[in-house]
Amino acid sequence: MIDAKRRILLKGSLAAGSVGVAVGAGLLTPRLVLAEWNEAAFHAKDIPSALTASMGSDAAETSDKIKIKAPDIAENGAVVPVTVETDLEGVTSIAIIAAENQTPLIASFELAESALPFVSTRIKMAKTADVVAIVKVGDKLYQNAKNVKVTIGGCGG
């Protein structure tokens, strides 16, 4: 029960946008942050519920200030390089979503104050779909998408 309460407390403080600051200031130990893997968000089957669970809202404004670098055609869906970069100021988190994957939310990154709004990784894509990047600035969400054509799927056997 104590654990459950702590989770609620953590979620509450996340909504207030103070966790990033607390982490930056070294107030929260990494262990506490580690305990926070967001099962609801990562098991969500559609984008709105994944966003609500991870970012607290699914209302994201489309912004061309978010740049997604990904191939137009990915021959191998198991390894699709994706880079998300933005000119927006005060970014606290970035999420990467593959719209047609069984569980669309792939990764979310929490950025401390010194981190620049740039992340790059390689993701799996089940089939041709939009790669959606969600950027959180304060309480607002911004998004952009890029279509990637997948010739061989990367999920499932």
Added chain:
Amino acid sequence: MSDIKIRAKLSDDETTVKCLMNHVMETGLRKDSKTGEIVPAHFIQEVVCKVKGQVVMTAAWSGGVSKNPYLSFKFKGGAVGDPVEVSWTDNKGESQSATDAIA
């Protein structure tokens, strides 16, 4: 010998960190082609990156990140020789970490 490779490079006022981790990243959705049984999920859930002991970035991942994950990020400041530590924890509770100095 750690399975995480880290390269941290300072240019102007920005440090770019690139790292490669060795991990199977099983989603738990894939079937074994021979037995037809579902391969159990085994993937990195959390990656924490610290510079001089301060957390710069934490990443939460699903099994949708590719096998042997690559991760790159940037941060302001940093000086040559500062230690950059990357550690991950997977859904089975295994963890690993590695440290490299900024070059």
